[in-house]
Amino acid sequence: MRVLIVEDENRLAENIARSLRESAGYAVDIAADGQEGLFLAESNPYDVVLLDLMLPRLDGQEFLSRIRQSGQHTPVLVLTARDDKESVVALLNTGADDYLTKPFDLGELLARTKALIRRGKGQASPVVAIGDLELNTVNRSVRRAGREITLTAMEYRVLEYLVHRRGAVVSKTELLEHLYDYNWEKFSNVIEVYISGLRRKLDVGSSPPLIRTLRGQGYSLQA
Numbered sequence: 001m002r003v004l005i006v007e008d009e010n011r012l013a014e015n016i017a018r019s020l021r022e023s024a025g026y027a028v029d030i031a032a033d034g035q036e037g038l039f040l041a042e043s044n045p046y047d048v049v050l051l052d053l054m055l056p057r058l059d060g061q062e063f064l065s066r067i068r069q070s071g072q073h074t075p076v077l078v079l080t081a082r083d084d085k086e087s088v089v090a091l092l093n094t095g096a097d098d099y100l101t102k103p104f105d106l107g108e109l110l111a112r113t114k115a116l117i118r119r120g121k122g123q124a125s126p127v128v129a130i131g132d133l134e135l136n137t138v139n140r141s142v143r144r145a146g147r148e149i150t151l152t153a154m155e156y157r158v159l160e161y162l163v164h165r166r167g168a169v170v171s172k173t174e175l176l177e178h179l180y181d182y183n184w185e186k187f188s189n190v191i192e193v194y195i196s197g198l199r200r201k202l203d204v205g206s207s208p209p210l211i212r213t214l215r216g217q218g219y220s221l222q223a
Contacts, residue, residue: 034058
């Protein structure tokens with residue numbers, strides 16, 4: 001999954017990014033002002049945006065208003081020092097999906113971020129089952145037919161994205177855009193390696209194969 005942090009306080013942004021990368025394995029981009037954040041949000045497919053309100057060049061409220069007016073449905077978690085009812089109502093009416101009042105606990109931020117990503121993909125439960133495959137997005141565990149499967153961090157990230165897009169055809173480019181930050185072009189040859197590793201681990205002793213390759217189109221995970 002790929003996250004955009006729009007936050008002008010550099011230390012806070014880096015702490016959040018480190019937590020998301022280390023605890024959840026997410027790819028993270030950071031924008032230090034609202035204008036840069038808007039450019040990134042309009043140029044890349046993010047799974048969630050973490051948005052500060054008090055930003056230089058373009059404030060968070062205007063950022064939020066513009067991406068919603070453009071038709072973007074990316075979940076947005078607002079980070080705000082305001083906790084009065086009127087401000088919260090205004091945020092939600094503008095298009096925010098959730099908010100956290102500063103200062104906040106990084107564990108709670110991570111949990112809320114994961115929940116927004118799940119809801120954005122149409123999956124409210126943290127445990128996703130597809131046929132005999134079960135993926136737990138909280139502890140990042142994977143089982144098939146009751147058998148625990150050990151995956152590398154990148155194999156898990158590929159599988160998690162395919163699970164959230166189950167039944168759809170996902171191109172290699174789409175996977176790269178959601179698994180890496182804006183430098184993803186240098187990783188363009190690795191998807192086949194991860195898919196091969198996933199097939200070997202998921203399908204041993206089980207049938208049918210879960211990941212299909214559609215030549216010239218991409219991959220599809222189906223029960």
